[in-house]
Amino acid sequence: MSNVIEKFHCLIIGSGPAGYTAAIYAARAGLKPVMYTGLLQGGQLVNTTDVENYPGYPKGILGPEMMEDFKNQAERFGTDIRFGMATKVDFSVSPKKVWIDDEKLVEADAVILATGAEAKWLGLDSEKRLNGSGVSACAVCDGFFYRNQEVAIVGAGDTACEEAIYLAKLCTKVHMIVRREEMRASKIMQQRVLDTKNITVYWNSETDEVLGKNTVEAVRIKNNKTGEKTEIPVTGFFVAIGHKPNSDVFKDFITTDTEGYVTTVAGSAKTNVEGVFACGDLQDKVYRQAVTAAGTGCMAALESERWLSEKGIH
Ligand code: NDP
DSSP: OOEEEEEEEEEEEEOSSHHHHHHHHHHTTTTEEEEOOOOTTTTGGGOOOOOSTTTTTOEEEHHHHHHHHHHHHHHHHHEEEOOOOOEEEEEEESSSSEEEETTTTEEEEEEEOOOEEOOOOOOOOHHHHHHHTTTSEEEEEEHGGGGSSSEEEEEHHHHHHHHHHHHHSSSEHHHESSSSOOOOSSSHHHHHHHTTEEEEEEEEEEEEEEEEESSOEEEEEEEETTOOOOEOSEEEEEESOOOOEEEGGGGGTOBOOOOSHHHHHHTTTSSSSTTEEEOGGGOOOSSSOOOHHHHHHHHHHHHHHHHHHHHTOO
């Protein structure tokens, strides 16, 4: 590893709505933030199409365009945006050390973690091919496009139940594919699913294939007890089998919950390490929305600014 060292007041790791919002606030507060974007510049939203639920875009906007707007706004106030991955950190020292792409070492007084989370996918080729053309991992983001249509959802946790119920309000019918004969979700959520008339649960069922040429036309499921295959015509296929927060690189220093989500002090972006703040999906397994990520990004920047001035670091 090289010893090239640069030193910043405020380092932001990650470039989704949380990271860019933190950058806008930190830059406007004069912290001269430096952002390392990670591999997927713009985060999960660059893999989506229309975003219709972000305030300020009354006609909707494409995810990648929205993230370009975020980036331009962060740059306008002087954020130094660089392409690179944080591959190792040492948060036991002050200033904190962060290695970029396994080679460059940078140091920062305050660090804002905004590396997000990734949806888990089933791993089918057809799921990948039709991603964004009927296949989605976010019912709240994309459910609206399937109103008055039939959709399928796979998963049996709280997210899948919550999303199935959300979809049931918009769609004529929701086919819920559950791989075991019971659900992992909390009892109350399961009961709500079972009480919703237009949700049909397929127990012991796996997704065999998502069918359709250019857009989703059906899903073929396989009963893993009988081997029987069934084709269900649907226009939307939602995958809700969990997310993986991108926290591995911080885990030796930063407290996470059992699923790897960074633990923040309630109502704040503070982590267990002084001067390290976390925002966005990295620390949020409940809402996972661009607007909530942006909100916590703002919190992280304001708290960084406060912390730096309390420490007399200017
Ligand atoms: P979970 O890990 O809880 O559940 C994932 C579900 O997906 C499980 O039912 C699992 O099945 C299923 N699954 C995993 N892989 C596959 C696969 N390859 N094929 C089919 N099914 C698969 O994830 P969630 O996102 O639901 O929840 C994450 C956490 O967030 C939980 O702690 C949850 O309670 C919490 N949460 C809380 C909410 C709230 O409080 N309002 C809302 C949403 C989430 P199996 O059970 O067989 O392993």
